[in-house]
Amino acid sequence: MTTSPMFDLECINIAKSFGAFRAVKDVSFNIPSGSFFSILGPSGCGKTTLMRMIAGFEEPTGGDIQIKGKSVLGTPPNKRNVKMVFQHLALFPMMNVFENIAYGLRCNGVSNSEIKKKVHDVLERIALPDVAEREIHQLSGGQKQRIAIARCMVLDPDVLLLDEPLGALDLKLREQMKIELKLLQHQFNTTFVYITHDQSEALVMSDNVAIMNQGRFEQIGTPQELYHRPSTAFVAGFVGDSNRWSGKVKTSDGSGGKVATEQGLEMAFTAAHGETIREGTEVDIFVRPEFIHTVRKTGSVGTGEAADNSMDGVVDSLLFNGANSRVLVRSAKGELIEADVTLTGNDDVKPGEEVSLVWSSKQAMCFAAQGAS
Ligand code: ATP
Numbered sequence: 001m002t003t004s005p006m007f008d009l010e011c012i013n014i015a016k017s018f019g020a021f022r023a024v025k026d027v028s029f030n031i032p033s034g035s036f037f038s039i040l041g042p043s044g045c046g047k048t049t050l051m052r053m054i055a056g057f058e059e060p061t062g063g064d065i066q067i068k069g070k071s072v073l074g075t076p077p078n079k080r081n082v083k084m085v086f087q088h089l090a091l092f093p094m095m096n097v098f099e100n101i102a103y104g105l106r107c108n109g110v111s112n113s114e115i116k117k118k119v120h121d122v123l124e125r126i127a128l129p130d131v132a133e134r135e136i137h138q139l140s141g142g143q144k145q146r147i148a149i150a151r152c153m154v155l156d157p158d159v160l161l162l163d164e165p166l167g168a169l170d171l172k173l174r175e176q177m178k179i180e181l182k183l184l185q186h187q188f189n190t191t192f193v194y195i196t197h198d199q200s201e202a203l204v205m206s207d208n209v210a211i212m213n214q215g216r217f218e219q220i221g222t223p224q225e226l227y228h229r230p231s232t233a234f235v236a237g238f239v240g241d242s243n244r245w246s247g248k249v250k251t252s253d254g255s256g257g258k259v260a261t262e263q264g265l266e267m268a269f270t271a272a273h274g275e276t277i278r279e280g281t282e283v284d285i286f287v288r289p290e291f292i293h294t295v296r297k298t299g300s301v302g303t304g305e306a307a308d309n310s311m312d313g314v315v316d317s318l319l320f321n322g323a324n325s326r327v328l329v330r331s332a333k334g335e336l337i338e339a340d341v342t343l344t345g346n347d348d349v350k351p352g353e354e355v356s357l358v359w360s361s362k363q364a365m366c367f368a369a370q371g372a373s
Helices: 047-055 097-107 112-125 141-153 171-188 199-205 223-228 233-238
Strands: 007-018 021-032 036-040 062-067 082-085 159-163 191-196 208-213 216-221 243-252 256-261 266-271 282-287 293-296 299-301 309-319 324-331 336-342 354-359 365-368
Touching: 007 047, 007 191, 021 047, 021 062, 021 191, 021 208, 021 216, 036 047, 036 199, 047 082, 047 159, 047 191, 082 141, 097 112, 097 141, 112 141, 141 159, 141 171, 171 191, 171 199, 191 199, 199 223, 208 223, 208 233, 216 223, 216 233, 233 282, 233 365, 243 266, 256 282, 266 282, 293 336, 309 336, 324 354
Parallel strands: 036 191, 036 208, 082 159, 159 191, 266 365
Antiparallel strands: 007 021, 007 062, 208 216, 243 256, 243 282, 256 266, 282 365, 293 299, 293 354, 309 324, 309 354, 324 336
16 A cells, blocks of 8 residues: 655544444545644544544554554554543543653653653643642643643654543633644644544634544535535534525526525525536525625615625524624524624614625525435
8 A cells, every 4th residue: 555654644444333333434534744633523423433543442444544654553552653632631640740741751661861851841842841740639720731731742642632632621711722732733743633523623723624424524624615615515514603594496507596495585506616506406505694794774784795695584683792793683484594793882783673684695605405416
């Protein structure tokens, strides 16, 4: 099999079955050196199983895993140059910070003087030079995270795997740690593979993200590509917020046309990236709230490009979120549509007010419905 040494990690048609159940189905990807790669998907899609195969805790039932161009199939976890940070961190509570970080080095037979130097170096790099003698229970949640990473990084792995390490933190600390993890990855310049079901974590931190669904990768791309050019309806619905309509295409030139939605709306659409949409096809259409503009009788709330779609409705509620707030508008057919508005403070739309919603066909991403020809 040909190998490519420029990738720290390469998975080639990796599969895992538990009895008749296929948890991971022919997943292939590679990760360039020193990048931050996330695997994002809903609970049960196979993320942890994939990660455990990379770490060596599970053997795949098909395919190959290569680290720095060499297959690691059959190599036990402690012989792979891959380390893993678990959600519960698994720090040893009976040892102080120094001994926690030194543990792996001692197992590898590194001399005491070398251990001392390496532990102090790594503590400097994570900006915690003075905590070596502290007990684990004396650390804050964020400090424990950094020590868990330092304990792996001191062993100089080719790849660091992180299995939802922020899951147990409160919201505020999670927000801080997202930025910190990204900075740490830059600092060590080591490939991080991060699994999460939280899109905001994946989008903020990653160079590239794989969207996983039912054991398969739906799309791999930069956060911007996944958001603006989703290649499947699942990705469009999973990444970012969207309004979603289903319907049947009335007219189309392949790249765009008009759909009659199930709620009786005629909507101009654009075929999503890579899709060709024919007349008569059952489709799903996604429009992000920031591309829907709320127009009141006396003017517009929000601005945007020329809009060739519109719908009347009544403001149901406003969800305040600082400068950009969201308005929920109910149509005559009972649909609830979400639109983002920039509130000015003195002329906000009010619940009960009649408005029109307008949006461009360019922002109406259309996919053939699953199973549609
Ligand atoms: P979560 O985000 O909830 O942890 P996940 O995406 O990590 O989910 P996995 O833990 O990889 O998902 O599980 C994928 C599927 O494989 C699930 O349906 C799970 O029940 C099944 N599975 C995982 N491990 C085993 C096992 N040892 N035996 C049988 N089925 C398993």
